[in-house]
Amino acid sequence: MKRKEYLDWKTYFMTVAKASAMRSKDPSTQVGAVVVNRLQQIVSTGYNGFPRGISDDDFPWEREGDFVNTKYPYVAHAELNAVVASRTDLTGCELYVTLFPCNECAKILIQAGISKIYFMDNKYDNEPNVIASKRMLDAAQISYELLPDLKIEILINDIKMD
Numbered sequence: 439m440k441r442k443e444y445l446d447w448k449t450y451f452m453t454v455a456k457a458s459a460m461r462s463k464d465p466s467t468q469v470g471a472v473v474v475n476r477l478q479q480i481v482s483t484g485y486n487g488f489p490r491g492i493s494d495d496d497f498p499w500e501r502e503g504d505f506v507n508t509k510y511p512y513v514a515h516a517e518l519n520a521v522v523a524s525r526t527d528l529t530g531c532e533l534y535v536t537l538f539p540c541n542e543c544a545k546i547l548i549q550a551g552i553s554k555i556y557f558m559d560n561k562y563d564n565e566p567n568v569i570a571s572k573r574m575l576d577a578a579q580i581s582y583e584l585l586p587d588l589k590i591e592i593l594i595n596d597i598k599m600d
């Protein structure tokens with residue numbers, strides 16, 4: 439008899455997105471993203487962080503203060519990193535991301551040809567950047583779906599290697 443507790447696809451991809459988020463050095467927000475093609479294959483992953491060559495130790499992680507001394511002008515979002523990291527056409531691919539995409543990422547996802555977005559959290563739902571993001575995604579007919587809280591934390595200790 440086959441196992442019954444195996445991961446369904448959505449849980450699997452969001453688990454990988456969560457694991458990707460754990461790579462982030464950002465002290466306040468860790469976001470992970472996974473791009474998946476029509477064959478349910480992972481095309482790329484990403485997490486939020488400074489661009490390649492920009493020091494995690496020398497650049498600011500602050501959220502308050504002078505704009506140029508905050509993280510905001512420097513951090514590349516998980517979705518941007520996942521799209522840029524892919525080496526294939528993303529038309530029709532789906533995105534799994536731990537936090538609803540901001541307006542800047544929405545533009546990137548639309549232009550890359552992403553057809554659907556699954557997200558785990560939308561804590562900035564009423565902020566202008568998310569309102570603008572949804573307005574663009576709706577106009578571009580890209581659907582998005584909240585995945586219910588997934589039982590991820592128990593899974594890593596659940597595999598057997600007998």
Ligand SMILES: [Zn+2]
Binds near residue numbers: 516541544
């Ligand atoms: Zn973004």
